[in-house]
Amino acid sequence: MKKLSILGSTGSIGTNTLDVVERFPDKFKITALAAGRKIELLAEQAKRHKVPLVSVAEEEDARKLSDILGPTVEVYYGMEGLKTVAAASGADMLVSALVGAVGLVPTLEALKKGMDVAVANKETLVVAGALVRKMADDNGCNLLPIDSEHSAIFQVLEGRDPGSVKRLILTASGGPFRGRSAAEVAEVTPAQALAHPNWSMGPKISIDSATMMNKGLEVIEAYWLFDLGPDKIDVAIHPQSIVHSMVEFVDGSMIAQLGVPDMRGPISYALAYPERLPMEALSLDIWSLGGLTFEKPDMETFPCLGLAYQALGSGGTAPAILSAANEIAVEKFLTSLITFADIPRLVDDALNKIETTPLTDLSTALEADTAARGFARDWPVTARNR
Ligand SMILES: NC(=O)c1ccc[n+]([C@@H]2O[C@H](COP(=O)([O-])OP(=O)(O)OC[C@H]3O[C@@H](n4cnc5c(N)ncnc54)[C@H](OP(=O)(O)O)[C@@H]3O)[C@@H](O)[C@H]2O)c1
Numbered sequence: 001m002k003k004l005s006i007l008g009s010t011g012s013i014g015t016n017t018l019d020v021v022e023r024f025p026d027k028f029k030i031t032a033l034a035a036g037r038k039i040e041l042l043a044e045q046a047k048r049h050k051v052p053l054v055s056v057a058e059e060e061d062a063r064k065l066s067d068i069l070g071p072t073v074e075v076y077y078g079m080e081g082l083k084t085v086a087a088a089s090g091a092d093m094l095v096s097a098l099v100g101a102v103g104l105v106p107t108l109e110a111l112k113k114g115m116d117v118a119v120a121n122k123e124t125l126v127v128a129g130a131l132v133r134k135m136a137d138d139n140g141c142n143l144l145p146i147d148s149e150h151s152a153i154f155q156v157l158e159g160r161d162p163g164s165v166k167r168l169i170l171t172a173s174g175g176p177f178r179g180r181s182a183a184e185v186a187e188v189t190p191a192q193a194l195a196h197p198n199w200s201m202g203p204k205i206s207i208d209s210a211t212m213m214n215k216g217l218e219v220i221e222a223y224w225l226f227d228l229g230p231d232k233i234d235v236a237i238h239p240q241s242i243v244h245s246m247v248e249f250v251d252g253s254m255i256a257q258l259g260v261p262d263m264r265g266p267i268s269y270a271l272a273y274p275e276r277l278p279m280e281a282l283s284l285d286i287w288s289l290g291g292l293t294f295e296k297p298d299m300e301t302f303p304c305l306g307l308a309y310q311a312l313g314s315g316g317t318a319p320a321i322l323s324a325a326n327e328i329a330v331e332k333f334l335t336s337l338i339t340f341a342d343i344p345r346l347v348d349d350a351l352n353k354i355e356t357t358p359l360t361d362l363s364t365a366l367e368a369d370t371a372a373r374g375f376a377r378d379w380p381v382t383a384r385n386r
Contacts, residue, residue: 002271003031005088005115007106008097010035010042012202013120013146016263017095018045020271023279028271032088034081034098034106037061043068053088055081082106087113093271096121097146099204100327101320101369104128108362111135118270120146122221123327127320128365129224143225144270149218150225151266152244152257157226160249168228169246169254170218171238172297173198175210178239182301186341190334198241198261207330208304211343212297216308217326220319223312230312235305237295242284260284303344311351317368318356324369325350328376338381346379 004021008014014035021028032053035042039061046054046069054069055076056062062077069075076084079102086094086106094110095118096103103121108128110117112135119125125132136143145151149170157165176195177185193210194203201209208214219233236246244266246256259265260282268277299306304326311322329346332338338346350372359365 001029002027002093003029003091004093004095004271005032005034005085005091005110006030006095006097007034007082007086007103008036008095008099008121009033009045010038011097011099012200012205013097013263013267014095017097017267017271018049020264020268020277020279021049024272024277027277031091032085034085039065039068046073053085055085079105083109086110087115091115093118095146095267095271096124099123099202101127101324104132104365105362107132108135111139111141114139114141116142116144118144118146118267119150119221119225120267122147122217123323125224126217126220126323127369128359128362129220129319130359131362131365133224142273144273145221145225146263146266146270147218147221148259148261148263148266149245150222151269153222153226153247155257155269156245156247156255162227164249164251165228165232166248166250167232167234168222168226169234169236169248170215170222171236171241171243171245171294172212172215173209173241174237174239174295174297175212177210177301178237180301182341185301186339188340190336193333193340197239199263203334204327204330207333207343208326211304211340212302213304213308213326213343213347215297216305216311217323219305219308220312230309235297237297238293239295240289240292242289242292258284304347307344307347307351314351314356316356316358317364318351320359320365320368321350321354321356321372322347324372325376328373329379332376338379342381346376349379350375 030049034055036057053074066075087109093116096107097120103124241261243256248254311318325347329343
């Protein structure tokens, strides 16, 4: 029986994780859950799984939740709550499924305790990949990718000689604006940008998919998970989202992983690793596929992908600045404070104007994050920026 703590249980990845867990009650047990503001859903999850430890974002919500769940359930809040849930005593694995850099500190907490981490929260690796990787290696912990692309590469690389790998090719659906020009996407609305053609996901990653920042963050995530330079990580647009990623080997062979676009596939693989769970609903009907196509990404219409490669090349705190500036830019776009085209402008400005320093420890990463958030919040939409 594997005991799991889940950060972000009320989100898209969190609810899919619980769906997988419920299909295999003899294999998994939930030890602790953390969420943000959806306390009714969290209460229902905690009752259903008889979870003794939960956490929410705000103190007031923690009080309400405590009233609902009664004295047998410990209820925490804020960052201390996230850390307590992440490293809950008795848990074997953390499912890291918060959105944004808020997941970094609690994820490190679980690794410090020697727990394996199933990583959905890619921003954690983008902001401080060097620290997360080192903490995992020093404590003998597995980092098991949940992102479908990284799960695909992880599955393809299993048992292979790392020296035989020529390059990784991350696939991307291209999002809702694939094939449009920069002028056409400049003024799209949040509702249009949220409408992903293939995947049902939380709002932040949906916007990141529309700008292609998601693929940029995934390039950085792949760098830390698979230890290959940026020149060995390519991106291909694959609108059908069936090939989840590919690896090219030195002999010219290319091995891909295919599956339906359903996050329960990579989640089940990470949770049960190295076992494979029977997931009948995820069988791929190859006869109905039609064609599988691949295109080069349009870096002009979607400059965020290039900005992510640039930040990875600069190293140090540059990816933390990129990620934090982007988080705020997405929030501002969703509340109509800036346009879609402003997102890469703001991130570019943050990368150019905030000094990049070496990433020596956690406080350097958090300082860069804070500086970039402040910069992005104050970022003026002026004629100069446009
Ligand atoms: N969704 C996908 O298909 C997918 C695929 C690959 C990778 N990912 C990655 O997985 C991560 C999660 O994505 P998602 O789509 O599941 O996001 P989501 O649906 O927005 O869920 C985010 C979760 O984090 C919680 N949360 C947010 N801020 C919090 C805070 N300050 N304190 C405590 N809890 C907080 C939310 O709680 P409340 O909702 O209760 O407020 C929710 O449970 C992201 O890093 C994303 O890039 C997602």
